[in-house]
Amino acid sequence: LSDTPEIANAIEDMVVSPALIQELFDKDPLDLTTEEIDVIIAKFRSDRMNYLQPEAKTPKKVSSSKAPAQLDMGLDLSLDDLGL
Amino acid sequence: MSTMISGLEQIARVETIDFGGWPSPFDDDGVQYAWDSTSLGLLKTCPRKYFLSMVLNWQPKQKSYHLEFGIHYHTGIEIWLKARATGEDHETACRKAIRQIMINSFGYQPGLRKGLPDNTKTRETLIRALVWYFEHYKDDNCKTIVLSNGKPAVELSFRFEIQSGLMLSGHLDHIVQFGEESHQIYGQDHKTTSATVTGPSARYFFQNFNPDNQMTLYSTAARIAFQTPVKGMIVDAAQMAVGFHAFARDFTHRTDAHIQEFLEGVVHYRRMAEQYNRSGFWPMNESSCGNYGGCQFRDICSKSPQVRERFLRTEFTQDKPWNPLEPR
Numbered sequence: 153l154s155d156t157p158e159i160a161n162a163i164e165d166m167v168v169s170p171a172l173i174q175e176l177f178d179k180d181p182l183d184l185t186t187e188e189i190d191v192i193i194a195k196f197r198s199d200r201m202n203y204l205q206p207e208a209k210t211p212k213k214v215s216s217s218k219a220p221a222q223l224d225m226g227l228d229l230s231l232d233d234l235g236l
Numbered sequence: 237m238s239t240m241i242s243g244l245e246q247i248a249r250v251e252t253i254d255f256g257g258w259p260s261p262f263d264d265d266g267v268q269y270a271w272d273s274t275s276l277g278l279l280k281t282c283p284r285k286y287f288l289s290m291v292l293n294w295q296p297k298q299k300s301y302h303l304e305f306g307i308h309y310h311t312g313i314e315i316w317l318k319a320r321a322t323g324e325d326h327e328t329a330c331r332k333a334i335r336q337i338m339i340n341s342f343g344y345q346p347g348l349r350k351g352l353p354d355n356t357k358t359r360e361t362l363i364r365a366l367v368w369y370f371e372h373y374k375d376d377n378c379k380t381i382v383l384s385n386g387k388p389a390v391e392l393s394f395r396f397e398i399q400s401g402l403m404l405s406g407h408l409d410h411i412v413q414f415g416e417e418s419h420q421i422y423g424q425d426h427k428t429t430s431a432t433v434t435g436p437s438a439r440y441f442f443q444n445f446n447p448d449n450q451m452t453l454y455s456t457a458a459r460i461a462f463q464t465p466v467k468g469m470i471v472d473a474a475q476m477a478v479g480f481h482a483f484a485r486d487f488t489h490r491t492d493a494h495i496q497e498f499l500e501g502v503v504h505y506r507r508m509a510e511q512y513n514r515s516g517f518w519p520m521n522e523s524s525c526g527n528y529g530g531c532q533f534r535d536i537c538s539k540s541p542q543v544r545e546r547f548l549r550t551e552f553t554q555d556k557p558w559n560p561l562e563p564r
Contacts, residue, residue: 173360177359177360180342181335181338181339181342182339184335184338186331189331189334189335189338190331192334192338192363192367193330193331193334193367196363196364196367196368197367197371199364200367200368200371203479203480
């Protein structure tokens, strides 16, 4: 695993896919390289940062299937009222 | 199983237990003389529970995953603290601890909680909790003290006599100096919990530690066995949750008078054990059966006395006795 580009990218970018983490957890721990241990540490540090800085998380996507609520402004204007 | 067995029969049972090369914590009369917080806590909780688990050595066949998780967590912190105390940098200490716990925990599986696997205590949350702990306390103002033998005060096994033929023993996680003032010395114990450890409700968790058998025994050990004038204990709590961990610590103080009172209690309970042993009757304390999620022997004790042993043999084992004299 340690020679794969994924490991190198993971360490560089601190972005670790769940599949890679699962693979590292399934691997015989006696065979884990220092780079792989670093990936595990980096992954959980990154989780911690995301947890501690919720504003940095991706904002929730607004659903487009539902129309925004209509605001009742209490106005009852016609084009005539606007002088148009 | 009858709990009215003769003292002689009981002595015979205790003498047949193989303590794996370590001295037996029981004296020639079959009365325990070396007590740790676990065995003392058992007797204080319920004499019958103590009798079944310490004297007769019945342990559940299914090892507690809480216990296993806690052992891995403690070991990880111990490795990190020792490395830091001996001058290794944070990164090296992290790597060393995570590598070892990845090895130690290989094959660990969480048990069931409300019928489902407890996903707050998986192998992944174990490693994640350790990484978060190391980050959280990277620049901690608790510094490990160095003992007179030059070793860092981490994972300390102790035993000392409090009177002739009566000994206290156990394992203390850590002794630290808090802040810059050299008199601010505390013992430190690490706890994992699913309870909330931050915010207003944290007090419900931390109030469990005063009064507390284990924390007072550790304070006593730090003062007597390690000749360190601790003010009490720091409880370092880690909350285990599915998506996060929270860390908090609280101080629980013990005065000399507290320690004196505790030691008098130990002498009293030892005397009680002697009396129960002599009479061969170990009463149940039914009011404690439901504590902490329920006693492991609750189902056994609820059976009629004549069939209890049959159920014990099915669900429990006498494989490895708990020995307060076994160092870690």
